Amino acid sequence: MHISKMEVKVSELIKGYHEDTETSRVVAWGGKLDVRPEYQREYVYDDKHRDAVINSVLQWFPLGIMYFVLRPDGSYEVLDGQQRIISICRYARNMFSVKIPSKTLPGKFDIVNRPNLYEGQAQKFEEYPLQVYVCEGDDEEKIDWFQVINLAGVALEDQEIRNAVLHSAWLTDAKSAFSRRNCPAHKHYGKYMSGDYIRQKYLETVFRWAADAEGITGKKAVDQYMMAHREDASADALWKYYEDVFKWVTKTFGPYNSNMKGVEWGLLYNHHKDDHLDPDELQQRVKELMADNEVQKKSNIYEYLLTGEAKILNLRAFDEADRVTMYHRQGGKCAMCGLPFEFKEMHGDHIIPWSKGGKTTLDNGQMLCAKCNLKKSNY
Numbered sequence: 001m002h003i004s005k006m007e008v009k010v011s012e013l014i015k016g017y018h019e020d021t022e023t024s025r026v027v028a029w030g031g032k033l034d035v036r037p038e039y040q041r042e043y044v045y046d047d048k049h050r051d052a053v054i055n056s057v058l059q060w061f062p063l064g065i066m067y068f069v070l071r072p073d074g075s076y077e078v079l080d081g082q083q084r085i086i087s088i089c090r091y092a093r094n095m096f097s098v099k100i101p102s103k104t105l106p107g108k109f110d111i112v113n114r115p116n117l118y119e120g121q122a123q124k125f126e127e128y129p130l131q132v133y134v135c136e137g138d139d140e141e142k143i144d145w146f147q148v149i150n151l152a153g154v155a156l157e158d159q160e161i162r163n164a165v166l167h168s169a170w171l172t173d174a175k176s177a178f179s180r181r182n183c184p185a186h187k188h189y190g191k192y193m194s195g196d197y198i199r200q201k202y203l204e205t206v207f208r209w210a211a212d213a214e215g216i217t218g219k220k221a222v223d224q225y226m227m228a229h230r231e232d233a234s235a236d237a238l239w240k241y242y243e244d245v246f247k248w249v250t251k252t253f254g255p256y257n258s259n260m261k262g263v264e265w266g267l268l269y270n271h272h273k274d275d276h277l278d279p280d281e282l283q284q285r286v287k288e289l290m291a292d293n294e295v296q297k298k299s300n301i302y303e304y305l306l307t308g309e310a311k312i313l314n315l316r317a318f319d320e321a322d323r324v325t326m327y328h329r330q331g332g333k334c335a336m337c338g339l340p341f342e343f344k345e346m347h348g349d350h351i352i353p354w355s356k357g358g359k360t361t362l363d364n365g366q367m368l369c370a371k372c373n374l375k376k377s378n379y
């Protein structure tokens, strides 16, 4: 991994500046700088700060360090600095004017465009040195590096960072299906998904699911999955997988309802698609559990029905007031072993567990010592 610092003068930066309105691709620095690499193209340009950028340049105030990535072909792409670069280049192209403090009327402002800069200011503008860090290294190093910069304030999501490093035709294809505005992943199944798809949340989720389907799990699963597939010709297989997940969901659990949003459907599909499930029975159980006040985490009902893990339902527990009542009702003694304990050493217990129809009510409650509670702990 190699990180170097360099200066780029504004006069160099603005050479060959071009904005392609069709693709929203932007190049500068004689064509060798990709100002809006693909993973940043969805961002809408915000022109609120552009006057401040130009004022800083004209007065030689620091603009903050920019980050470029050196590509294998010797060109660069902007990781951080897009807005500043576009402001400078647009100003250089006389695409807008800025308000700057007047030289002749103190306290007043002049609206100045590039051709009308004061004497000496044009030269200052051209000679302004931009401070740039350039990163080169292998893909894993770059991902680590980006995550570090991210901490310093470049607000990129993890998946945006991966996209920056691991770009390929396959990834471009995957992004057009999962993260482009009005992409099919959002149009058809967005209601089941959570997070901001423009900011790559669906893409990250589907990569994680697809990785799990191939047995790739753990913290680095998405990185590993992307590295394994980046040379694929297209993302058709990924799209088919995604569709299969939701076809299975519909077949198994019926039509959509709002509790289905954000469920880890891909993981459930991976591990239960071959189970012998009875959709009618399952959907009846879903209805019952949805109506059950004891179940506090409704969106986990689907996973519970497939795995039997009652813990994830976040079942109701006795609150402090109930526990105090039961404690005094029992005279401070454990309902099983009969020994006396401090209140804080005891646990509220359902006499009839939830799994057998017991509710969180005083007539179904008792206080147990830690030891007895552990012995009993069945739902």
Ligand SMILES: [Zn+2]
Pocket (backbone or CB within 6 Å): 334, 335, 336, 337, 338, 339, 368, 369, 370, 371, 372, 373
């Ligand atoms: Zn006890």
